[in-house]
Amino acid sequence: MTKTIVKVEDLSKQYGGQDVLKGISLTVNEGETVVIIGPSGTGKSTLLRCINLLTKADRGRIWLDDQEITTPDVDEDEVRSHIGMVFQDFLLFNHLTALGNVMVGLTKVLGMPRDEAESKAMEELARVGLGDNAEQYPGQLSGGQKQRVAIARALAMDPRVILFDEPTSALDPELIGEVLEVMGKLAHEGMTMLVVTHEMGFAREVADRIVFIEKGVVVEDGPPNDLFCRPRVERTREFLWKLTELYGKHEEEQADSD
Amino acid sequence: MSEWIVFFWSILPDLYKGALITVQLTLVGLGMGIVIGLPAALARVYGGKWVRRLAVGYIELFRGTPVLVQLFVVYFGFPDLGLTLSRLSAAYLALGLNSGSYQAEYFRGAIQAIGGGQMMAARAIGMSRLKAIRYIILPQALRLVIPPWSNEPIALMKASAVVFLIAVPDLMTKAKIIAAHTYNPIGTYMAVAVVYLILVFLLTAILHLVERHLRIPGLELEAQRK
Amino acid sequence: MLLDVVEFVLGGTVVTLAVTGVALPMGFALGLLFSLARVYGGRFLSRFAALYSIVMRGVPPVVLLFILYFIIAGAINLSPFWAGSLSLGIISSAYQLEIFRGAVLSVGRGQMMAARAIGMSRLKAIRYIVLPQALRLVIPPWSNEAATVLKDSSLVYALGVPEILRRAQFMSASTYQPFLAFGTAAVIYFLLTFLTNRVLDLVEHRTRIPAN
Numbered sequence A: 001m002t003k004t005i006v007k008v009e010d011l012s013k014q015y016g017g018q019d020v021l022k023g024i025s026l027t028v029n030e031g032e033t034v035v036i037i038g039p040s041g042t043g044k045s046t047l048l049r050c051i052n053l054l055t056k057a058d059r060g061r062i063w064l065d066d067q068e069i070t071t072p073d074v075d076e077d078e079v080r081s082h083i084g085m086v087f088q089d090f091l092l093f094n095h096l097t098a099l100g101n102v103m104v105g106l107t108k109v110l111g112m113p114r115d116e117a118e119s120k121a122m123e124e125l126a127r128v129g130l131g132d133n134a135e136q137y138p139g140q141l142s143g144g145q146k147q148r149v150a151i152a153r154a155l156a157m158d159p160r161v162i163l164f165d166e167p168t169s170a171l172d173p174e175l176i177g178e179v180l181e182v183m184g185k186l187a188h189e190g191m192t193m194l195v196v197t198h199e200m201g202f203a204r205e206v207a208d209r210i211v212f213i214e215k216g217v218v219v220e221d222g223p224p225n226d227l228f229c230r231p232r233v234e235r236t237r238e239f240l241w242k243l244t245e246l247y248g249k250h251e252e253e254q255a256d257s258d
Numbered sequence B: 001m002s003e004w005i006v007f008f009w010s011i012l013p014d015l016y017k018g019a020l021i022t023v024q025l026t027l028v029g030l031g032m033g034i035v036i037g038l039p040a041a042l043a044r045v046y047g048g049k050w051v052r053r054l055a056v057g058y059i060e061l062f063r064g065t066p067v068l069v070q071l072f073v074v075y076f077g078f079p080d081l082g083l084t085l086s087r088l089s090a091a092y093l094a095l096g097l098n099s100g101s102y103q104a105e106y107f108r109g110a111i112q113a114i115g116g117g118q119m120m121a122a123r124a125i126g127m128s129r130l131k132a133i134r135y136i137i138l139p140q141a142l143r144l145v146i147p148p149w150s151n152e153p154i155a156l157m158k159a160s161a162v163v164f165l166i167a168v169p170d171l172m173t174k175a176k177i178i179a180a181h182t183y184n185p186i187g188t189y190m191a192v193a194v195v196y197l198i199l200v201f202l203l204t205a206i207l208h209l210v211e212r213h214l215r216i217p218g219l220e221l222e223a224q225r226k
Numbered sequence C: 001m002l003l004d005v006v007e008f009v010l011g012g013t014v015v016t017l018a019v020t021g022v023a024l025p026m027g028f029a030l031g032l033l034f035s036l037a038r039v040y041g042g043r044f045l046s047r048f049a050a051l052y053s054i055v056m057r058g059v060p061p062v063v064l065l066f067i068l069y070f071i072i073a074g075a076i077n078l079s080p081f082w083a084g085s086l087s088l089g090i091i092s093s094a095y096q097l098e099i100f101r102g103a104v105l106s107v108g109r110g111q112m113m114a115a116r117a118i119g120m121s122r123l124k125a126i127r128y129i130v131l132p133q134a135l136r137l138v139i140p141p142w143s144n145e146a147a148t149v150l151k152d153s154s155l156v157y158a159l160g161v162p163e164i165l166r167r168a169q170f171m172s173a174s175t176y177q178p179f180l181a182f183g184t185a186a187v188i189y190f191l192l193t194f195l196t197n198r199v200l201d202l203v204e205h206r207t208r209i210p211a212n
Helices: A044-051 A076-080 A098-108 A114-127 A143-156 A173-188 A200-206 A224-229 A234-257 B002-046 B049-063 B067-081 B087-124 B129-144 B151-166 B171-182 B185-214 C002-040 C043-058 C061-075 C080-107 C109-117 C122-137 C139-159 C164-175 C178-206
Strands: A004-015 A018-029 A033-037 A059-064 A083-086 A161-165 A193-196 A209-214 A217-222
Touching: A004 A044, A018 A044, A018 A217, A033 A200, A044 A059, A044 A161, A044 A193, A076 C109, A083 A143, A083 C109, A098 A114, A098 A143, A098 C122, A114 A143, A143 A161, A143 A173, A173 A193, A173 A200, A200 A224, A209 A224, A209 A234, A217 A224, A217 A234, A224 A234, B002 B049, B002 B087, B002 B129, B002 B151, B002 B171, B002 B185, B049 B087, B049 C178, B067 B087, B067 B151, B067 C139, B067 C164, B067 C178, B087 B129, B087 B151, B151 B171, B151 B185, B151 C061, B151 C139, B171 B185, B171 C061, B185 C043, B185 C061, C002 C043, C002 C080, C002 C122, C002 C139, C002 C164, C002 C178, C043 C080, C061 C080, C061 C139, C080 C122, C080 C139, C109 C122, C122 C139, C139 C164, C139 C178, C164 C178
Parallel strands: A033 A193, A033 A209, A083 A161, A161 A193
Antiparallel strands: A004 A018, A004 A059, A209 A217
């Protein structure tokens, strides 16, 4: 019986009178990679921020493993130490080296002793391919490298699930590949992931399930094959066609240059 | 508290005369500061080696020393050099020189922000340096400078309070007299503080209006772009 | 005569530096606390800090000096030196509040968000992520404030404290050479502010975060 790691039930959120999320429900099971797609500004980021409690939803409930995390007496900081998040604009800590960035959660949140934290951090940096860049500062790294450090930072906390908020949208095209590669590797290793992205190639190849959200509601939710080949809703077909046209070209170019 | 309010009203007429002098000091000092500061800024940006050094010397000297010391040098020291000034004139001169040095830096910032590009474009159509400064650089710089410059009138008004130490009859001097009279130093100085706050508030409001009136959309210092 | 001059210069400088040395750190501690209240505090705390800032920066330092001096002297028996220095510290804290506030806001909300995303409490995030970055950003405007406190220390002249200006006046009275006396005072102050700026420039350089 696969375990459910994240369960979202009837989540709603308004911003300044506008409905950003309207009764969203979804689940992410252990080892699954669930990709969320949809037009920009449809609340996908908000959804992620509600899941790790950075934003408070207006209505609805969320569970992490078997614990409901939307109760008023929950320890938010503690919950967040079990959920990893990777941001669109990296948000690395500028005053710390790559190693420092990955370590700080271990020492200051989990109270790990320095040498233990350091070796774990080096491990995670190596895992994302940046073992040699440990002593460099964010200002000295490329966008792709920064994002990979951000991923290592999230990984170091041994999270139950990692949330990715458009992790490649702020990157130059040539740098997108290295990040997607790391993400693919993680998915393969069995990491539970919830990814918001426009990268259709990644969605198709790596996702176990794709959730299409538009105007604050879930339009369709199913395996990539279903959505791409036999979508149940017309709108899904339309949206995916537009995107694959655009991104299909991008992928061909990538394939050519490899 | 109500006692203090009654007290406040009773000394207000005396304070009012002091306030007038304070405003006078601020306005004259400000005016002098523009007259001295703008040329100093231009000298610093566009001047030849010695002109520039002179300007920098003036600016660094007056920004690096306390206004009170400057006041004493002008009022007590200048007679040694042959220039004896009345209390009020000495205050005007010291405040003017002081303000000029700070204003010079504001102007310099704005002129440099307008930048070499504008100067280059102006010269490319055949303008002399002087014309370029007059018709292209300054009109833009003087608008750009208004938000940061607005700090100066307020700073000057606060700085003017030190003139009480050479017995210029400003707000602070009146306060000293009244405090002695009434044996109520704390109450008096608090009243004076309130008057200064009112003056600063009025000044800020006026500056805001002026700024809004003169603003050109799109012409803002990077830091102000919000 | 020469001894008098030396005593004037050195003695006065020591007192001036002492006044600054009390006022500046005090302004730092208070200013930092107030700025955190202003940025991260709830409605009441934040508004109180804002009011503090407006009042303390809208009134001339001399006036505040007198008010605080009389209040402090009325409550505890402090020498003019201490009453004056502490008062200057309180005054400076309002300006430093604004400096730190600007720096903390410059660091940006994203940093706080990323810190919370790995499970840090607000307090930890401020302590380990926001402040280390903010304190680096703060050095240029802060060095300005340090020079200002140094210059404002001359105001304790009005309280009779034997700092540089007060001694310059003694010199002027005893030598009948006011220009020389006060001119020297000006030069000393100039050197002090110049050195302060240089030292802080160096500190900024040394603590800079490497970037390409």
